[in-house]
Amino acid sequence: MKHIFSGNPMDRGEALRRDEAWIAKAADRFDACFLPFNRLNVLLRGRELAWLNTAELEPLEPTLPPVFLGMLGDSPHFAVNIDRTDELPDGCQLVDCRTAAMQMALDETGIVAQARAQLDWHRRHRFCSVCGEESHMQRGGQVRICPSCDANHFPRTDPVAIMLVVDGDRCLLGQPKGPLVKTGMYSALAGFIDQGESIEEAVRREVMEEAGLKVGDVRYHSSQPWPFPSSLMIGCHAQATSTDINMDTEEMHDVRWVDREEMTRAMNGEPASIKAPGPIAIAHHLIASWLSGDVDPRFGG
Ligand SMILES: [Zn+2]
Structure with a gap:
């Protein structure tokens, strides 16, 4: 995709x-x-x-x-x-x-x-993070070289795990504190992957941190470059193994289960209790894929 x-x-x-x-x-x-x-x-x-x-x-x-x-x-x-x-x-x-x-x-x-x-x-990144000297680009911008200590600095991409947690006929959506609250928009939970952490581990940790839920099976769906400033969104479906939400109130304004009918209405732009993310966002496609039954039937089995 x-x-x-x-x-x-x-x-x-x-x-x-x-x-x-x-x-x-x-x-x-x-x-x-x-x-x-x-x-x-x-x-x-x-x-x-x-x-x-x-x-x-x-x-x-x-x-x-x-x-x-x-x-x-x-x-x-x-x-x-x-x-x-x-x-x-x-x-x-x-x-x-x-x-x-x-x-x-x-x-x-x-x-x-x-x-x-x-x-x-x-x-x-004009200056070397090792010694502080001004660096210069080489290979047309694929690397910056420090003239003082010879360190090579490469443009970074930050991996973000974004996951649609599902439990039978409902999925988990959240609304972080901030500008989204006014819009009524809800999206899949997401967070940066830590150093020394697999995608699956990041999914389980983020869902526990933001929603207080346990997750079992995690399946990769697709990925999306997101240049704001330089993330790679790694989209997954995740199977909930506990269902009582215990939200992180510092980061999140709301986290809730949304059933299939409500989710379908929101995705179609019909009146619903939440607004769904638009097609520019990978979250939209994680939801669409789940609604259409594309998620591997062995998932969670
Ligand atoms: Zn240097």
Whole structure:
């Protein structure tokens, strides 16, 4: 299953990017394409990514060096920060990446995920975490090297376990404290996977922490890159082995069981006691998969 922010068609140019001389020249090629971002908002032309050539990019005052995303066809493609936003090309506008992703073709959302996560990482990791010296990017942005202590720093991806806990004909949804409360939206429970922890262990720990429930069988469903700032959502179904909720009141506003009928109404946008997450979120697909009976019938057996 391909989620929004996956499906990136770019050949990431693993061999090409190890040739620093090639990378240095690639950005000057006549066929080089640049995708501008400002404050992590992406430039769109209509609903499509606005790839610019060097001449179009120049007046926008790009912050160099650009990040090499990879090859599409025979052309090198880059993501780049721009400083000027008052001289955008005709028909172009800067759009926040969530909004952009909900409008565009799936393949393009994968490029947005890669570009946004990489630009944000470089912006926040200019200095070596070992010795404090300013580092510089190599391999087109796939690594930062410290000139003082030779440490290599790689862009990180943070794994998040997100799980739909089920108990027969009902599933468990939660609402964390914060902006979601006003919207009435409920979603699957989720949390960062700790160091030295398997996906299954993280699922069981998070469900115990947030809902006070025990979980037995855990089944992987699918995963979704989530570039806010650089997570990988690992979607699972989990079988409850206890059912009395004992919620973490510090983190959660509400945790509740939702039966199949109520869940179906919420997913169809019909009046219901909760609002379901939209298709941009992997939680939506975990719920849809459970409602449609796609969950492995041996699950929990
Ligand atoms: Zn260092």
